[in-house]
Amino acid sequence: MLHLKRQLPYRPTERMNVVSYPIRDIVMEAKREEAKGKKMIYLNIGDPPQYGFQSFKVIADRVKSALDENWQGYAPSEGDDQFRMTVAKIEKCRPEDVFAVAGLTEGIDFFFHSFIGFGEKVLLPNPVYPLYLSKAKQFEGDSVFYRHDANGQIDIEYLAKKVEGAKAMVIINPNNPLGSVYSEKNLSEVVKICAEYDVPIFYDGSYDRLILEGRYIDFRKIARGKVPFIYGSSLSKDFSYPGARIGWVAFHGDKWSELKNAFFLLCNQRLSVNWEYQKAAAAAIVDPSYLTYITDMKDKLLQRRNTFVKMAEKLPLSFPVPKGAFYAFIKIETRKWKKDIEFVRAALKEGVVFVPGSGFGRQEDGVYFRTTFLPEPKIIEEAFAKIKRIL
Ligand SMILES: Cc1ncc(COP(=O)(O)O)c(C=O)c1O
Structure with a gap:
């Protein structure tokens, strides 16, 4: 028998060329600098526990008791009944319209997989959270x-x-990376246009509760009965528990029956989402102590945002002041930098990790980068003092 000798090293497929996640891809370069002995300030990722934010304690407590109760098998693919019922109450939809997902990341993946076909147009914000770019590709x-x-x-x-x-x-509100929070009027106008052109909405509410200025507006109330929409959220940001990998998508409107079947198939394929965390999520999202928790978190965030704005405004940078979430998307107002990646690499050498703006699909009208303002004020001050040198 003839044995063909394969060429080594093994190469990934062509389809890997579209896979990227700039928020983490930059970390490889940062680690190389760190290995040389450089102290790094990581401002690339929105991971609250990394910056001292405590996760909502009800989650860990309920995970422990759920493990004692032996919730260790495969959960139903579409989600635990109690979890779906609890989410349905918040969403004001039926439990069968709710799917549990391993972070909204999986919900976004399933949405594109099941709904966006070859050459089909999907409207995305610019700048946009990079996963949407990657999934569309x-x-x-x-x-x-x-x-x-x-x-x-x-x-x-x-x-x-x-x-x-x-x-x-796709609507992301509060927005990552801009930190903007859309007004009721703005959202109503969007709904009106989408209804007129029969365009359904995928609403990413990952940062729903993290509104630092202005009041929370329930998009569901604006859109219900006017336009079909899918509402997604998770425990990652609002509950400071990204490692839980628990989120949900809820289908609103009466046009989704075939798409929900498609979601079922995708859920079946990956078997299930961690059961103990679904039990914990069901407890957490209706726990009355959440109000105090989120108020404290927002107070802290507001203080950090104010420090960030004070520091950044002294530098040749421009950006809309973030009113929600915990990011800012910043334009460099000097001519020194022609490419965002060159600036980001220079910042790395100074010991600060940012994400290049092009990772969010923005590059045509200037040089941008994204930062988080999650760290405590003195770290934000330190970071911006460092980059002052290279601007
Ligand atoms: C806008 C937005 N959507 C979705 C996600 C995914 O979050 P998770 O999968 O942790 O729920 C993120 C994470 O940063 C995000 O910023």
Whole structure:
């Protein structure tokens, strides 16, 4: 028998070329600098526990008791009954409209997998959380971008020109990376346009409760009965527990029956989401002590945001002041830097890790980078003092 000798090293497939996650990809370079003895300040990732934020304690407590109760098997693929019922109450939909996912990351993956076909147009914000870019490429959709005005609101006139023929529109609110929080008026206008052109909405509410200025607006109330939408959220940010890997998507409106079947198939394929964490999520999202928890978290965040703004405003940088979540998307206002990655690498040499703006799909009109303002004020001050040297 003829044995062909394969060429080594083994090479990944062509389809790997579309896979990227710039928020973490930059860490490899940072680690190389760290290995040389450089102290690094990581401002690349929105991971609250890394910066001293305590996860909502009810989750860990309930995980422990759920393990004692032996919730260690495969959970139902679509999610634990109690979890789905609890989420359904918040969503004001039926439990069968809710799916448990391993972080909203998985919900986004399933959404693109099941709904966005080859060449189909999906409307994304620009700048956008990078996973959406990667998923649109992986499933060969056609990403079309809408933009924001100087106040970080969705530019309605521009959207109206882009919306026709879209299979879906993605809204991230509060927004990562901009930190903007859309007003009720802005969201109502978006819903009106989507209803007119029959474009359903995928609403990413990962940072729902993290509104630092202004009040929480329930998108479901604005959109219900006007346009079909899918609402997604998770425990990662609002409950400071990204490691739980628990989130949900809820289908709203009566046009989703086939898509829900598709979601079932995708859920079956990956068997289940950790059962003990679903039990914990069901307890956490309706626990009355959450109000105090989230108020404390927002107070801390506001203080950190204010320090960040004070530091950054002294430098040749411009950005919409973040009103929600914990990021800022910053434009460099000097001519020194022509490429974001060159600036980000220079910042690495100074010991600060940012994400290049192009990772969020933004590069045409300047040099941008994204930072988080999660660390305590003295670390933010230290980081911005360091980059002052290279601007
Ligand atoms: C806008 C947005 N959506 C979704 C996610 C995914 O979060 P998770 O999978 O932890 O729920 C993130 C994480 O940073 C995010 O910023």
